[in-house]
Amino acid sequence: MKAIDEAIFKEKFREQLIHANFQLREDVRVYFKNLRERVSQKQQKIVDIFIENSEIAFREKRALCQDTGYVQVFVRIGNRARIDFDLEKAINLSVKEVYQDCGLRKSLAYPLSRQNTSGNTPAFIDYEFCEGENLEVFIMLKGGGSENATKAELLLPTASLEEIESWVVKMVEKIGARACPPYLISVGIGGNLGKALYYSKKMLLEGIDEGGMDEEEKSLSENLLKKINALPIGFQGLQFGETAMSVKVRMIPCHIATLPIALSIGCNSVRQGRFIF
């Protein structure tokens, strides 16, 4: 058994949460740098605003985006990891401290009164259990703009591949530029609606060029990327560059009567952190 120390856990969690708010994901930064080399001078000026934004955020410890999001946490717990403290409490306390100490926006409110919870809590936590002695933590800050772009549907089990593709493309068309393109897009297909959503969200953690998809998923993702990038949206809706930096697809088995599908969008300021204990 490996004992997970509460104080060290909190320290690592805080560190990654701060990192996520101030530092752009490296693959997105590289994407911006490459994009500026293949667009017009006028478009370059706009891409440069985003490169400068990431530099200012890092240098001056300013949030990359004022919408510092809700905190989504994916925890993978090894069967030989021993946690003898209240993990959820530790996470929520750390979130509260970091959002207060680092001058981040507290964006969570009760659904009807819209009264702010005042600590950007609760964090939304999902657990997976696995073999091993490690505790793996993935943090994702999800802004309201991209969250409002989440789509889910129960298609007919007889839907063709073309119908599945056209549902995704239609949804992205509908979202347009309102969730801050260029996007990271991920599609969960199968399971039940909850599982489809879960995987669509979790796959946003994957790097633009990161593998991990099987042949069927890869082929669908390539087709979708082509079709989505043919839409007249583009960088910030300005019809240059790409609408999507990547499309990830995850398929899991589903009931014979169903075909759940879920689409999650990561904005250009996708903010993430991870650590292994």
Place this chain on the structure above:
Amino acid sequence: MNEKAIRFPLPNSEILKTLKAGDLVKLFGTIYTARDQAHKRLLKLLEEGKPLPFGIKNSAIYYCGPTPAREDGLFGSAGPTTSSRMDELTLPLLKAGLKAAIGKGGRHEKILRAFQEYGAVYFTTFGGAGAYLAKKIKSQKLIAFPDLGAEAIYELEVEDFPVIAAGNA
């Protein structure tokens, strides 16, 4: 894509008529933040015939909920939020004299037409560039609805604040 400079509040709305969709514009002067909940309250004040907390004639509203002020009294990050959420709340403000709104993303066609009818312009700015945009804000003052926190109305002095005209006035 011509670059123009506009100062708010406008002396009159003539200058907006020179803008074309796609123009990159630098904003100067005074603008006001207001997003979802503040819009609801502004509309209620208008309905009740009560005065608004700022002069709406020839003014610009910025759909923005900034991060808290830092030691220098300025926001750390202050980019735009999604404009389409304010679509159903915009017409009464245009009627009251609002001449510009700044946000991100597309809007319902009928709202874009309304902007045109009232000689106003919808500007987009850069979603995801909050740290960069915050540095274009030279001062800020809380002027209404402090209980709304980040959603309160702030009066901002901006300089060189980059926007793109989303339609013709």
